[in-house]
Amino acid sequence: xxxxxxxxxxxxxxxxxxxxxxSVKAKLGLLVAVSTILASVLAAVGAVGGVPVWLSIPVTVAxxxxxxxxxAVGMTSPLREMTAAARGMARGNYSVRVxxxxxxxVGELGRAFxxxxxxxxxxxxxxxxxxxxxxxxxxxxxxxxCAVLENLVDGVAEPDPVALRTALDQAERLSALASxxxxxxxxxxxxxxxxxxxxxxxELLDRAVAEARVTGRQVRYDVRVTPPALTVPADRAxxxxxxxxxLDNASRHSPAGGEVRITAxxxxxxxxxxxxxxxxxxxxxxxDRVFERFGTLTEADGxxxxxxxxxxxxxxxxxxxxxxxxxxxxxxxTGARVRVDLPNRPRPFAHAPRKAQELPMTEPGDQVxxxxxxxxxxxxxxxxxTSTVWVPESxxxxxxxxxxxxxxxxxxxxxxxxxxxxxxxAGIVLPFRDLGLGTFLVLLAAGAVILNFSVNRRSRFTxxxxxxxxxxxxxxxxxxxxxxxxxxxxxxxxxxxxxxxNGRSVPAFVLAGIAWPxxxxxxLPWLGRSVRTVGGLRASAAxxxxxxxxxxxxxxxxxxxxxADAVFAEWMGAIVPDLELDSFIxxxxxxxxxxxxxxxxxxxxxNPPNVEVGTGPVRPVARRYExxxxxxxxxxxxxxxxxxxxxxxxxxxxYLERVTGLTYAEYVHQGFGQLxxxxxxxxxxxxxxxxxAPRTTPSDIAWLRGSLGLLCLLTLVVVASALYRMHVxxxxxxxxxxxxxxxxxxxxxxxxxxxxxVAGVTLKAGWLPRAALLSGAGLLLMIAAINPDAxxxxxxxxxxxxxxxxxxYYLRGLSDDAVPVLAKLPDNVRDCAxxxxxxxxxxxxxxxxxxxxxxxxxxxxxxxxxxxxxxxPGN
Numbered sequence: 001x002x003x004x005x006x007x008x009x010x011x012x013x014x015x016x017x018x019x020x021x022x023s024v025k026a027k028l029g030l031l032v033a034v035s036t037i038l039a040s041v042l043a044a045v046g047a048v049g050g051v052p053v054w055l056s057i058p059v060t061v062a063x064x065x066x067x068x069x070x071x072a073v074g075m076t077s078p079l080r081e082m083t084a085a086a087r088g089m090a091r092g093n094y095s096v097r098v099x100x101x102x103x104x105x106v107g108e109l110g111r112a113f114x115x116x117x118x119x120x121x122x123x124x125x126x127x128x129x130x131x132x133x134x135x136x137x138x139x140x141x142x143x144x145x146c147a148v149l150e151n152l153v154d155g156v157a158e159p160d161p162v163a164l165r166t167a168l169d170q171a172e173r174l175s176a177l178a179s180x181x182x183x184x185x186x187x188x189x190x191x192x193x194x195x196x197x198x199x200x201x202x203e204l205l206d207r208a209v210a211e212a213r214v215t216g217r218q219v220r221y222d223v224r225v226t227p228p229a230l231t232v233p234a235d236r237a238x239x240x241x242x243x244x245x246x247l248d249n250a251s252r253h254s255p256a257g258g259e260v261r262i263t264a265x266x267x268x269x270x271x272x273x274x275x276x277x278x279x280x281x282x283x284x285x286x287x288d289r290v291f292e293r294f295g296t297l298t299e300a301d302g303x304x305x306x307x308x309x310x311x312x313x314x315x316x317x318x319x320x321x322x323x324x325x326x327x328x329x330x331x332x333x334t335g336a337r338v339r340v341d342l343p344n345r346p347r348p349f350a351h352a353p354r355k356a357q358e359l360p361m362t363e364p365g366d367q368v369x370x371x372x373x374x375x376x377x378x379x380x381x382x383x384x385x386t387s388t389v390w391v392p393e394s395x396x397x398x399x400x401x402x403x404x405x406x407x408x409x410x411x412x413x414x415x416x417x418x419x420x421x422x423x424x425x426a427g428i429v430l431p432f433r434d435l436g437l438g439t440f441l442v443l444l445a446a447g448a449v450i451l452n453f454s455v456n457r458r459s460r461f462t463x464x465x466x467x468x469x470x471x472x473x474x475x476x477x478x479x480x481x482x483x484x485x486x487x488x489x490x491x492x493x494x495x496x497x498x499x500x501x502n503g504r505s506v507p508a509f510v511l512a513g514i515a516w517p518x519x520x521x522x523x524l525p526w527l528g529r530s531v532r533t534v535g536g537l538r539a540s541a542a543x544x545x546x547x548x549x550x551x552x553x554x555x556x557x558x559x560x561x562x563x564a565d566a567v568f569a570e571w572m573g574a575i576v577p578d579l580e581l582d583s584f585i586x587x588x589x590x591x592x593x594x595x596x597x598x599x600x601x602x603x604x605x606x607n608p609p610n611v612e613v614g615t616g617p618v619r620p621v622a623r624r625y626e627x628x629x630x631x632x633x634x635x636x637x638x639x640x641x642x643x644x645x646x647x648x649x650x651x652x653x654x655y656l657e658r659v660t661g662l663t664y665a666e667y668v669h670q671g672f673g674q675l676x677x678x679x680x681x682x683x684x685x686x687x688x689x690x691x692x693a694p695r696t697t698p699s700d701i702a703w704l705r706g707s708l709g710l711l712c713l714l715t716l717v718v719v720a721s722a723l724y725r726m727h728v729x730x731x732x733x734x735x736x737x738x739x740x741x742x743x744x745x746x747x748x749x750x751x752x753x754x755x756x757x758v759a760g761v762t763l764k765a766g767w768l769p770r771a772a773l774l775s776g777a778g779l780l781l782m783i784a785a786i787n788p789d790a791x792x793x794x795x796x797x798x799x800x801x802x803x804x805x806x807x808x809y810y811l812r813g814l815s816d817d818a819v820p821v822l823a824k825l826p827d828n829v830r831d832c833a834x835x836x837x838x839x840x841x842x843x844x845x846x847x848x849x850x851x852x853x854x855x856x857x858x859x860x861x862x863x864x865x866x867x868x869x870x871x872x873p874g875n
Contacts, residue, residue, distance in 0.1 A: 049585025078110035094121035226265040242316040245309035253279035276337040287326040404609035411529030423595020427587035438845030443473040454605030465499035480815040480850030500605040508611040523603035620694040638714035675722035719750035793818035819854035832872035
């Protein structure tokens with residue numbers, strides 16, 4: 001893209017896979033057929049390989065979209081280019097061209113558009129030149145005429161015949177210029193008609209020479225006609241105009257004493273007229289330009305002409321259906337020689353205004369008739385490397401608009417290869433293995449690739465999120481509880497997308513999460529540019545050769561050493577996956593899925609969308625009560641609720657049962673969810689009130705801080721009440737993973753309320769969304785750090801010790817993280833807690849700290865023993 005012309009590049013058109021198909025309908029049919037067949041084959045292969053539906057459907061859709069995008073390249077881009085180019089033409093830019101490489105109707109339309117653009121550019125250039133040249137030609141005689149008249153008026157010169165003759169010459173020159181312009185105007189308007197009669201060539205030339213001698217130029221004229229009695233059908237007046245202009249041009253450029261040679265002879269198809277002079281001649285490169293209007297050459301211009309004579313000569317020639325051009329001078333002579341070939345029977349020339357002239361569609365190699373070469377000499381020329389090609393908004397740009405422009409991110413094959421490498425690693429490591437060290441290695445490799453190519457990788461927020469992502473990913477290594485590992489992975493994904501777009505607000509975080517899957521669609525043009533770089537790699541053959549030889553060497557020596565050494569064979573068996581048909585299909589699908597997800601995230605980091613969408617300046621309410629009254633009412637509701645809580649606390653359980661008929665455990669359980677929702681809604685109320693409250697006076701700020709501060713304090717009391725209710729409920733009914741998670745979530749909401757209070761004091765809340773995101777991830781790490789399943793098991797055991805009540809079925813459903821705690825139970829109940837656990841046979845890629853610690857505590861006798869619920873106490 002050039003710096004001075006946005007949207008314009010110098011490029012060679014790239015061919016598309018379906019360029020040779022000559023029908024748009026056929027292309028659409030092929031696209032539908034290929035996409036359907038590909039989706040059907042992939043679905044069938046996935047079903048044969050036992051690929052789960054949640055994996056096979058996204059991979060099938062993604063590959064079908066990718067193949068469709070690859071085949072559909074260039075189908076509609078000429079239409080978008082023409083739309084953008086038409087807008088450029090409306091602004092006066094006629095240099096734009098569209099890429100038209102296909103053979104269908106769209107390609108034909110693109111080529112016709114390019115020819116039209118070339119014609120419009122030529123017309124616009126001629127119009128500009130006409131204005132400039134007419135102004136120049138008119139200025140010289142007008143200036144001379146004005147000077148003569150001023151001298152006569154001022155008395156500087158006498159009105160003698162010489163002065164008057166000078167003025168008359170300038171006026172005649174102006175008249176001749178006006179006549180020539182009028183003739184050309186008739187030509188452009190298509191009003192010039194041809195009246196054909198039999199014309200004696202000898203007589204016509206003699207009369208033209210006689211008129212030319214009147215000019216007084218010191219040249220000789222030599223007229224030769226073969227045969228002397230040659231007569232031709234022509235328009236006498238137009239033909240005389242042609243010859244007069246040629247003689248005027250030749251005599252004006254001939255030196256004093258020179259000779260102008262006029263020859264006319266009969267040919268097989270008509271007759272030929274040549275006019276030669278002894279002047280300086282015309283360079284070969286300029287022989288076409290001199291027929292343009294005002295196309296005189298400075299180095300060959302003798303002065304005195306209007307610059308329209310040869311243009312009129314070409315018009316007369318075209319009108320008779322002939323051709324006119326300059327040829328080399330005669331042997332051993334110098335000067336210019338113009339040749340006119342006219343037919344025996346004049347063919348009317350269908351002349352139309354140049355800007356509206358419609359030409360037949362031609363292929364790049366078609367030839368143009370010599371008689372019209374000057375008019376269409378560039379219309380059949382294809383767009384070359386030096387053509388100015390307009391690059392419009394693509395279909396993706398129109399879809400995503402300003403939210404996510406393509407930004408012309410250069411193609412990068414290394415990114416694609418790294419992401420496919422991560423996908424291949426996942427396809428080798430993940431199938432048929434539990435979460436463990438291998439999963440952590442895959443996550444670490446994916447994070448490294450994404451961070452390395454991110455444009456925000458040096459941001460402190462991005463680096464902080466990256467560190468938290470590593471810690472969250474490490475939970476798969478240190479904890480066996482899948483629920484905390486999955487939550488950690490989701491939290492890591494949220495941190496990842498927020499860091500990639502460098503978001504600063506809650507809407508930005510939400511848009512970033514939506515943008516990750518959409519990156520697979522938005523990044524398709526970039527993926528195409530990356531794949532096309534393969535053809536430009538100079539060392540591609542050497543790279544492929546190196547890869548093949550390296551793989552062959554590893555395969556040969558690996559097989560030899562495996563057959564020679566049992567230990568080496570075991571190691572190789574642990575590294576190299578089982579490549580049976582079913583497992584190979586599953587690994588292939590997983591490779592594509594993981595590689596695609598990582599590639600989408602990498603593109604999101606390379607070209608982040610504009611997630612910080614400004615909503616414009618917030619207009620505060622005009623009157624204070626408009627925002628203050630709702631807030632105070634909410635404060636009042638909170639106060640009434642807290643009064644009810646105080647009544648229950650002071651009245652005791654008997655008062656509660658008498659009024660509501662509920663036990664205290666049932667009472668606290670019934671209201672916990674509502675209190676959590678109320679806490680979240682309070683944050684929404686504070687946000688809305690802070691946006692609408694004016695802050696122009698100190699009293700405005702005081703009311704804002706006081707009312708919202710009171711609301712936040714009351715909300716903290718509600719948070720404490722909710723946490724206390726959950727504690728009472730857990731003591732009554734036991735501790736579970738969900739209850740622990742809800743407890744932490746409520747505590748996180750209370751932490752956000754404290755952050756809102758701090759923002760209210762400082763009146764600066766820009767840091768709050770990021771702090772909320774990071775604190776949420778930090779609390780999740782804290783849960784993982786305390787070993788949640790072991791913590792739950794310990795508290796249930798403590799409850800069993802105090803009350804004799806426990807849910808052995810629930811304890812047996814905990815992960816191996818709880819085994820060290822459950823193994824401390826007395827011998828008479830230990831089997832009740834451990835009978836459901838199994839000893840794992842993990843390889844090193846499945847190694848997990850929780851499972852590793854549990855292995856030494858699980859005896860085969862306990863894991864194999866089956867117990868009934870009735871045989872375990874405390875149920």
